Amino acid sequence: EVQLVESGGGLVQPGGSLRLSCAxxxxxxxxxxxxxxxxxPGKGLEWVGRTRNKGNxxxxxxxxxVKGRFTLSRDDSKNSLYxxxxxxxxEDTAVYYCASGRVASGGYYSxxxxxTLVTVSS
Amino acid sequence: xxxxxxxxxxxxxxGQRITISCTGSSSNIGAGYDVHWYQQLPGTAPKLLIYNxxxxxxxxxxxxxxxxxxxxxxxxxxxxxxxxxxxxYCQSYDSSLSGWVFGGGTKLTVL
Numbered sequence: 001e002v003q004l005v006e007s008g009g010g011l012v013q014p015g016g017s018l019r020l021s022c023a024x025x026x027x028x029x030x031x032x033x034x035x036x037x038x039x040x041p042g043k044g045l046e047w048v049g050r051t052r053n054k055g056n057x058x059x060x061x062x063x064x065x066v067k068g069r070f071t072l073s074r075d076d077s078k079n080s081l082y083x084x085x086x087x088x089x090x091e092d093t094a095v096y097y098c099a100s101g102r103v104a105s106g107g108y109y110s111x112x113x114x115x116t117l118v119t120v121s122s
Numbered sequence: 123x124x125x126x127x128x129x130x131x132x133x134x135x136x137g138q139r140i141t142i143s144c145t146g147s148s149s150n151i152g153a154g155y156d157v158h159w160y161q162q163l164p165g166t167a168p169k170l171l172i173y174n175x176x177x178x179x180x181x182x183x184x185x186x187x188x189x190x191x192x193x194x195x196x197x198x199x200x201x202x203x204x205x206x207x208x209x210x211y212c213q214s215y216d217s218s219l220s221g222w223v224f225g226g227g228t229k230l231t232v233l
Contacts, residue, residue, distance in 0.1 A: 045168065045211050047222040063221050097167055106174045107215055107222060108158035112167040
């Protein structure tokens, strides 16, 4: 059974930092790109960033709204994805989903986690 | 405002057919990038419904179909069922933004 399990969400003050984790199981993690997608309360989906696999040099891409503040990383030995979030803003409040797709598949997400809520508030 | 434009809501009676449009531009759908569709039931994570414009993952009923033409794509649902009531999102790649983009989402109500 495929599972993506996010953790690390919580309440943080504006300007603060938080690190999210996503533990993957049930599929070949090293053959997949791993993304973070977020959803603000009552709003739509927003792509946050992508980290590709070893065969694609672990390259990363970021949405303009988080570039320079957020850092994606992955540890294939632990089948895990991470999101380091710095300089958090109120508008970063959202449920953060990790999502994955097989490399060279077309960019869609075959698998999603259940999400972890990040609340940025004073 | 989303790069991909979807109607905020659509509705239909059980058994009817509805379509949801996803309108983009020359930097995304019109540039030839594939369109994917997701279904998000209330309180749950999104689920892949259609990938690469027209393909259904295993387990998705054939009542769901996708199409793409020019700068737009569409999701069609035939034989509407109460369980189809959900939010639907389209996704593609945008070369101007150098990133993945979603439509604003469409809430489907089954009357």
